[in-house]
Amino acid sequence: MSFVLDWERTGRTGVAEAVLCDSKLPEQIAAILDQAIADRRRLLLTRLRPDQFHALPHSCRSGLDFDPSSRTAILGAPRPGREPKTGAVIVAAGTSDLAVASEAARTLSFHGYAAPVIADVGVAGLWRLMARLEEIRTARVVIAIAGMEGALFSVLAGLVEAPVIALPSSVGYGVAANGQAALHSALASCAPGVLAVNIDNGFGAAAAAIKILNLSS
Amino acid sequence: MSFVLDWERTGRTGVAEAVLCDSKLPEQIAAILDQAIADRRRLLLTRLRPDQFHALPHSCRSGLDFDPSSRTAILGAPRPGREPKTGAVIVAAGTSDLAVASEAARTLSFHGYAAPVIADVGVAGLWRLMARLEEIRTARVVIAIAGMEGALFSVLAGLVEAPVIALPSSVGYGVAANGQAALHSALASCAPGVLAVNIDNGFGAAAAAIKILNLSS
């Protein structure tokens, strides 16, 4: 089994290739990891379920920093002596959005950026968002996460100067439709300039944030 | 041509039957009006397009109070000497929502209720809503109108005690989908107790508000 990984992607686009695991077999994931280890590459794995992780051979698992909540795993140590760069803030409407927030935070971290997560600021209790607004306004880019109706995206985008990346989550039921309602709220927002990524796509939101942060590096 | 109008509806439900005109022929509308005139009934017509109104015989038109912006017409004078009752407030996110707001206000008025319209309070500029909040908080029932992503519904419902009737409007394009995104935001709202009616259904929102206001009459 041999795979063609796009190691040049960081050079070309500023963001590294990541391995989307959820429809791969454990033996396919293991073969990719072996190749990366042989090439002495760092590698980010996303949507790696615990059952997939535990089906990997021990030699693969031992080198991985696996986080079950965000379903991400990182191969390879952070570069020592480098302080992570700041600039991004992750804002999550509710506790249920924390897994997605964590996928975004770990992706940023893999690329050398640190981002605080500010949670429980859904608009049903607007004072909670207002209480954290000054902190959010310091960011150069904001990743906003919300499920259900996603009203947070518009409210936030009307209050800050930074570009807002709306990351709809699949939290909710009925017409929330696994994140569709929140996604449509992001795209149809009355606040100018909201940018959307796919539902639950913490990796993609972070990748876009990294591209924006790279501009000033 | 003879029609079976449900004159008993007000007694049974507290809201009068209204005639939805948009898929009726002018001669059908005229026949209904003739019947109401003969029975000395007041009657509310909704979704009456100007071309339909002008195709009515003069005898019908002359007794109608027609408002082209809300596409409503009222047959029969308001009952003299009766002050309209207060209690409802209509909150509209933008100028484009005023036609729907007007359908709701005219329906309330036909039933003896007065309701101020508070417009241009979309959440992209949250201070505009906050500036009117005290006024809104005096209402016993709030009709909130918004198109696009409908974030207004959740923000408002988190701030007031009165029941909030969300009236999604078809303002917007693309994924706003003629009001679908706003409707889904109303239904999937993170703020408890938002109640929704069909898109652009100013009559229905007012009918529900009337039923609530009737409780304390």
Place this chain on the structure above:
Amino acid sequence: MSFVLDWERTGRTGVAEAVLCDSKLPEQIAAILDQAIADRRRLLLTRLRPDQFHALPHSCRSGLDFDPSSRTAILGAPRPGREPKTGAVIVAAGTSDLAVASEAARTLSFHGYAAPVIADVGVAGLWRLMARLEEIRTARVVIAIAGMEGALFSVLAGLVEAPVIALPSSVGYGVAANGQAALHSALASCAPGVLAVNIDNGFGAAAAAIKILNLSS
């Protein structure tokens, strides 16, 4: 783990914050409960699955009144010596709608309101609804629950003076589409003033009913 609960919500809106559990981890739910216990707060949990309940530490479970059928749990005793207030009636088309009816009834009860549940009154056998009509007509607000085609909403709204909150349930298959057909029937109803909440949203229907009942308290 620390959470920002919106304890002020009851004062601001008349309805308490509830914790939607289905996409939360047991340890997150436990931390929220610990915080509420420490703050001596009453708390309502919704969509708490039995497996989640049983994964909570015993200290959390012991203080909870858990009802597996409605998947609700209540922390804190009802205020002693207070008679629950009446005014709401819950009407359910079929036996399959009883779990959702129970979520609504328990939410009302948490807020100090009692509501009888009238079931098995689907319109395929209209006499069953007619037999209970006098009882239903005594209500100040009606929560109507139906899945499949949701014809109950229109029939009921044409017969009673009280506001009707249509609560579509996910009962059915094929084009019933997990409650979508019933929801659309509520929104497109030919009976004026039907108000809709999200599919299976017993909590939301009750929250709206509470806001209406609070008006006369």
Place this chain on the structure above:
Amino acid sequence: MSFVLDWERTGRTGVAEAVLCDSKLPEQIAAILDQAIADRRRLLLTRLRPDQFHALPHSCRSGLDFDPSSRTAILGAPRPGREPKTGAVIVAAGTSDLAVASEAARTLSFHGYAAPVIADVGVAGLWRLMARLEEIRTARVVIAIAGMEGALFSVLAGLVEAPVIALPSSVGYGVAANGQAALHSALASCAPGVLAVNIDNGFGAAAAAIKILNLSS
């Protein structure tokens, strides 16, 4: 221009081929009519818009019995001395459904069946339906027409012995979705044995009714 008409269809299936006109050019319709005239055939045309009718050559128009409201035209005289057979009843929820009702009635008439149209019996005022129930119960087959939420289908099917053919109409707006909500109500009906045809398909509903009535001829 030559066309292959399926003249054998009546013999094979009991229902004659009809010409669906709305996406045909006037010259195509004219050529089909010329062929039928030459073959001395009777012919039913459906969805013939007035502008198409008036664009036909006079020789075609003169032999046609054109009804603009139902957009149907009939070529060829009814067979003299034959009484139309009874057995079907057409029940329409509202005045706006009369055009579709008329398409069904004219199709039945073309095949030698007479069917009364009973209108204005929508379920928002249930007494109107009850007042006509004895008459409806005499039918061997019922065609029920409703737009919006289509609650009429279930209520009616729970009250009569005859097979009920639900004919959803495109009356309504918003989530009524040009008849989709009514169609879904027909298909997801809680009353057993409701049969559905396509939205606004008066011809198809009548064709099915004819097949059922033919069984006892």
Place this chain on the structure above:
Amino acid sequence: MSFVLDWERTGRTGVAEAVLCDSKLPEQIAAILDQAIADRRRLLLTRLRPDQFHALPHSCRSGLDFDPSSRTAILGAPRPGREPKTGAVIVAAGTSDLAVASEAARTLSFHGYAAPVIADVGVAGLWRLMARLEEIRTARVVIAIAGMEGALFSVLAGLVEAPVIALPSSVGYGVAANGQAALHSALASCAPGVLAVNIDNGFGAAAAAIKILNLSS
């Protein structure tokens, strides 16, 4: 636990009430059965999963004729000495449609009608349908079952005099969309008079067939 069963339904509509089990708890099903046994009623249960059946108390199970493939159960013996009446034929496109065919056949049988099942006649091999055509043409009503693209409905309806009830099945994947494509083919059929029921609704198709067959009884 007490339930309101509509025992009068057979008298009113010609079809008995059946109990849709899939969203009921075993104790609810048991209570309904107990009531029927106490009232000495025959009863049809549909969508009864094996796990539900086995969770019933033995006293309930022992009186039930349970068929796991069609997920139906019948309480009460067929009336002795009565020959089942003929007239219906069930035509199934493929082997995968046999479970739904069986639900329809068992419903017909419960009401005293016998119906042969003719399977494996999908249109991809048209000769298979042609080989059985004479047999199908003897029916007074045809129930046609197909999943995937449902082309069988149109082909069959163009070949027989009997009314055709199209019963779309959820067989297929991708755009077949759990029976949606087949349902749409039934409704948009180019063959006049195809009648549709909900996806996988073998009970409903049979109920409609029974109403048609009752006409000549």
Place this chain on the structure above:
Amino acid sequence: MSFVLDWERTGRTGVAEAVLCDSKLPEQIAAILDQAIADRRRLLLTRLRPDQFHALPHSCRSGLDFDPSSRTAILGAPRPGREPKTGAVIVAAGTSDLAVASEAARTLSFHGYAAPVIADVGVAGLWRLMARLEEIRTARVVIAIAGMEGALFSVLAGLVEAPVIALPSSVGYGVAANGQAALHSALASCAPGVLAVNIDNGFGAAAAAIKILNLSS
């Protein structure tokens, strides 16, 4: 105004670039034509509405072979002395499909292929298709066109050896959904190997047929 046309496309892919006109301004179309004339290129224009054609300057119009029914225009003469190659057959279910059939035929002709159009062979009268089957079986590739439920695709694909390109047309109403039902029938066909193109995409169906025919040239 300058445009970058992909003249190399024929060499690279075997099919020439065509200009999709319907969302272009007349001056943009004119500029493209001027460039092609200057470069002495042949060019195919699709979806050119009569109003757009007539808004072109006379110099552009005069060199165009415009066909309003198929809304195609061809710039440049057919290569003289070259007999068009055979191999494709276009099969259309009904008269309403002829405009799309013509777009496909004109695209084939532009590329040097002739294709007969066989129409009025919808499956509601199966004998019409059977009568033309021998002719269809001579083709190396079949383009099949149908709207409504698109049953023709499966029936045809079960009867011929040639690859079948299903071209769904937007003929129909209600759930036919502007060709969606026919498209889904093509994709979910029970007959192996049906290939689909977009709704009303006569150009695309022909382009694919050309690629197949080119294989044996």
Place this chain on the structure above:
Amino acid sequence: MSFVLDWERTGRTGVAEAVLCDSKLPEQIAAILDQAIADRRRLLLTRLRPDQFHALPHSCRSGLDFDPSSRTAILGAPRPGREPKTGAVIVAAGTSDLAVASEAARTLSFHGYAAPVIADVGVAGLWRLMARLEEIRTARVVIAIAGMEGALFSVLAGLVEAPVIALPSSVGYGVAANGQAALHSALASCAPGVLAVNIDNGFGAAAAAIKILNLSS
């Protein structure tokens, strides 16, 4: 008529409020313009149809720089002596996308940024994109516009370092679904970090680009 414009929006978010005209009446637009003129404000109007523009009073029209192709109008002169800032590039797949490209370019210009438009680089002829790649790579932010299947977004995002804002256009037919297919391609892109805005939302894409460009100002 009085309106509440959010003049503070530029200070708060970096992007000015714009007036979405398409569902406003000419007298509403005129009143807004009068207010802006009285307040000596610059103002951007989007989705202003020619018929709306021509219905404005002359006093309003004379101060407007109206561009019918992009349907934008600008009130107020550009600030003299200021060179527009560079950094954005607008890449459009085809000629049909130029109107949307122009809305984006005019919005950027209103905010003091200049952006070249690179058109006719759709991926069906990949060499055309490659020929312009060096120029595109100089941008700090790329707005990519494509309709139909929107493959341009992924290809481009895999080739450049700058953030890519995908702006789906409504060009196409059938399953292109007025831009839905292109939008879904943007959101489901296999290239990391593609950011999406609503269909045809040139203003929104530009607003987001402005927020990104403002970061380095």
Place this chain on the structure above:
Amino acid sequence: MSFVLDWERTGRTGVAEAVLCDSKLPEQIAAILDQAIADRRRLLLTRLRPDQFHALPHSCRSGLDFDPSSRTAILGAPRPGREPKTGAVIVAAGTSDLAVASEAARTLSFHGYAAPVIADVGVAGLWRLMARLEEIRTARVVIAIAGMEGALFSVLAGLVEAPVIALPSSVGYGVAANGQAALHSALASCAPGVLAVNIDNGFGAAAAAIKILNLSS
């Protein structure tokens, strides 16, 4: 249990009937296999889950060449002494598409054709596709497999002469919608002549390729 298999299909259409197993019971599959064994037929089974395979009687299993990854099984040995014919190439965007690729390859192999699989050539790293282009260009027919946004289809179709069969896979999440986004990209492709099959339909894509390859045999 007896089944009507369409053994004549290969003769009539060039492709053998295959048995779609996923909604069949093991005893139904076993009966079909027994019939094929008795008739000494080769047979292809698709979508055979491991649990179904293991539930077959040993006598059935022992003659089957079962491949769990593609969920296909082949009954009967390849015809000895026959070299598989070449001409098709299977191009897969990613590792996750290999199961579907394998279904296509095994179907081709069953019919006597060999096809190499070229994987990991997604357009996010375009150089990977370019590196394999010469090899792909040798094919007479290309099967292209991609999930997510399916941009591969358009890019590839713009680069090769062979007909391109787009086989959308269900890889992806959110708006990828189990392959819908990739399917729509195939159908709305800006590259002329892309042909689509249903999502994950490796068998169908291969069947179409076989029909094309048969043309030159």
